[in-house]
Amino acid sequence: xxxxxxxxxxxxxxxxxxxxxxxxLLRRFEPxxxxxxxxxxxxxxxxxxxxxDVVQQTLLEAVKAFPQFRGxxxxxxxxxxxxxxxxxxxxxxxxxxxxAKRDIxxxxxxxxxxxxxSHRLGxxxxxxxxxxxxxxxxxxxxxVLADILARLPEDYRDVLIFRHLENLSHDEIAARMNRxxxxxxxxxxxxxxxxxxxxxxxxxxxxMSETNGSS
Numbered sequence: 269x270x271x272x273x274x275x276x277x278x279x280x281x282x283x284x285x286x287x288x289x290x291x292x293l294l295r296r297f298e299p300x301x302x303x304x305x306x307x308x309x310x311x312x313x314x315x316x317x318x319x320x321d322v323v324q325q326t327l328l329e330a331v332k333a334f335p336q337f338r339g340x341x342x343x344x345x346x347x348x349x350x351x352x353x354x355x356x357x358x359x360x361x362x363x364x365x366x367x368a369k370r371d372i373x374x375x376x377x378x379x380x381x382x383x384x385x386s387h388r389l390g391x392x393x394x395x396x397x398x399x400x401x402x403x404x405x406x407x408x409x410x411x412v413l414a415d416i417l418a419r420l421p422e423d424y425r426d427v428l429i430f431r432h433l434e435n436l437s438h439d440e441i442a443a444r445m446n447r448x449x450x451x452x453x454x455x456x457x458x459x460x461x462x463x464x465x466x467x468x469x470x471x472x473x474x475x476m477s478e479t480n481g482s483s
Contacts, residue, residue, distance in 0.1 A: 276340055279293065284335075284417070290334055294331070298327070298414050300389075300415070301349060302319060303321050307383075313361065316437075317360050322360050329355070329356065346411060350379055350414065358375045358378055372465070387411035390397050390410040393412060413467075416467060417463075420462055426445065427441060427445070427452060431456055
């Protein structure tokens with residue numbers, strides 16, 4: 269029976285220039301990056317450019333910079349990827365405004381906001397699902413929740429992002445989604461129920477995979 273490489277083994281392979289390992293690792297974080305980029309583009313930049321372009325630039329920069337990454341945990345890798353994402357967002361903002369000078373203060377501010385969004389994601393998972401086991405806790409909860417949200421119906425995902433990550437009121441969400449505030453509240457309740465169910469299943473699967481991987 270073939271044993272899957274551990275996260276650290278895959279990370280070492282990626283640092284050594286293994287394209288397959290780099291692709292595997294970055295695909296693992298792509299939904300999370302897309303979610304963080306979407307929140308920034310919608311809330312800070314009023315959707316003036318495409319979040320997908322920012323994510324693709326982040327992934328390309330990560331591949332080039334992998335040999336310089338010195339961390340060994342998922343938390344260190346996500347922090348590193350957030351820094352690259354902040355740089356890509358700032359670059360896109362400069363391009364949009366037609367300015368060439370790099371603004372370090374803006375990048376630091378963006379990185380702090382991305383970290384805050386990550387924290388909110390982790391908190392939402394902690395509220396929605398059963399208490400993660402010590403094995404599951406090795407995974408970053410914000411990354412886990414981004415994967416779960418990506419699989420929910422689009423309207424469920426949207427209302428949860430608007431409410432919990434962009435901190436919009438039901439009235440503001442209603443204007444975004446072209447629905448009444450009452451319809452948004454009902455949609456939000458259904459979305460939370462779907463999220464709780466999905467979180468329970470996902471954490472069960474993670475516990476099984478972590479247990480099998482360590483046996």
